[in-house]
Amino acid sequence: MDRIDKNILRHLQADGRLTNAELAKAVNVSPATCHRRTQALFDNGHITAVHGKVNPASVNRGTLVMVGVVLDRSTPESFAAFEEAVSDTKELLDCHLVAGDFDYLLKIRVKDMTDFNTMHNKMLIALPGVRQIRTFFVLKEIKENAPLDF
Amino acid sequence: MDRIDKNILRHLQADGRLTNAELAKAVNVSPATCHRRTQALFDNGHITAVHGKVNPASVNRGTLVMVGVVLDRSTPESFAAFEEAVSDTKELLDCHLVAGDFDYLLKIRVKDMTDFNTMHNKMLIALPGVRQIRTFFVLKEIKENAPLDF
DNA sequence: GATGAAATCCGAGTCAC
DNA sequence: GTGACTCGGATTTCATC
Numbered sequence: 615m616d617r618i619d620k621n622i623l624r625h626l627q628a629d630g631r632l633t634n635a636e637l638a639k640a641v642n643v644s645p646a647t648c649h650r651r652t653q654a655l656f657d658n659g660h661i662t663a664v665h666g667k668v669n670p671a672s673v674n675r676g677t678l679v680m681v682g683v684v685l686d687r688s689t690p691e692s693f694a695a696f697e698e699a700v701s702d703t704k705e706l707l708d709c710h711l712v713a714g715d716f717d718y719l720l721k722i723r724v725k726d727m728t729d730f731n732t733m734h735n736k737m738l739i740a741l742p743g744v745r746q747i748r749t750f751f752v753l754k755e756i757k758e759n760a761p762l763d764f
Numbered sequence: 765m766d767r768i769d770k771n772i773l774r775h776l777q778a779d780g781r782l783t784n785a786e787l788a789k790a791v792n793v794s795p796a797t798c799h800r801r802t803q804a805l806f807d808n809g810h811i812t813a814v815h816g817k818v819n820p821a822s823v824n825r826g827t828l829v830m831v832g833v834v835l836d837r838s839t840p841e842s843f844a845a846f847e848e849a850v851s852d853t854k855e856l857l858d859c860h861l862v863a864g865d866f867d868y869l870l871k872i873r874v875k876d877m878t879d880f881n882t883m884h885n886k887m888l889i890a891l892p893g894v895r896q897i898r899t900f901f902v903l904k905e906i907k908e909n910a911p912l913d914f
Numbered sequence: 915g916a917t918g919a920a921a922t923c924c925g926a927g928t929c930a931c
Numbered sequence: 932g933t934g935a936c937t938c939g940g941a942t943t944t945c946a947t948c
Binding site for chain 1 (some may be wrong): 765770773776777778779780781809810811812813814815816817818819820822823824825828830847850851854855856857858859860861862863864865866868869873898899900901902903904905906907908909910911912913914
Binding site (some may be wrong): 783784785786795796799 | 939940941942943
């Protein structure tokens with residue numbers, strides 16, 4: 615990964631729809647070279663995917679909620695059971711096992727607070743081995759999924 | 765937004781590099797129609813962007829940290845000052861104003877713990893009006909930026 | 915008012931060098 | 932790594948329902 619490759623990464627991160635021709639111009643190499651390098655970046659896993667970013671409000675997911683979870687017991691089985699149960703949740707965007715006051719931090723997108731309340735009652739408190747749930751409603755999204763700055 | 769539009773959204777979210785021809789086949793309309801509909805979805809803001817997903821480890825951002833922040837005082841000026849100061853941080857991916865035990869929740873990507881420690885000392889504790897910082901190192905990423913399921 | 919067929923033009927992908 | 936060459940898709944126009 616030299617300077618040119620990093621530049622390709624930066625451009626594709628900013629705009630995944632750039633054509634190979636445009637990309638080649640932007641990083642100052644011939645289209646053929648650019649094509650081979652880009653291919654290699656995908657093949658080597660330096661770019662893992664290209665995703666269209668759907669406006670959450672357009673598909674009834676305008677409300678963002680962060681949730682901290684503490685499990686009853688800290689056994690491998692507890693963690694595995696929780697992770698499996700939570701993976702089925704359609705509204706779940708992020709799930710991270712963390713060190714600190716919580717065991718897990720979740721990021722959830724729902725339509726509105728009513729919708730979250732339904733989820734909370736049906737899903738969250740029904741998860742296996744949960745001792746405590748702390749809810750953080752997002753009042754304002756200052757930054758969301760910012761691109762990597764490298 | 766009818767059924768076909770939603771289908772286009774779903775496909776572009778899953779793979780932002782789909783050609784118009786492929787997309788048209790996938791949603792069962794002619795390439796011309798598909799092209800016009802996709803254009804409209806962008807113009808109306810239902811798709812806001814298409815981003816290549818860069819492997820964090822490939823650009824020295826392999827370590828993920830979540831941070832909870834409590835401010836000294838809850839005045840509009842405090843919030844504004846904090847938000848402006850934090851926006852300049854290159855390592856910051858997410859910043860959300862939340863309701864609950866914290867004022868802000870941050871998502872930060874750094875190279876390693878040493879790197880985070882440097883950041884912590886230089887940046888986080890230097891932010892204006894910060895009373896408390898709670899750090900959650902991510903031990904395992906169960907789910908990260910999952911697509912919207914609609 | 916949106917659709918699909920055709921027509922043109924330009925880029926993707928592959929070759930030799 | 933570059934330049935050329937071929938094929939297929941992007942994009943527009945137009946007739947149609």
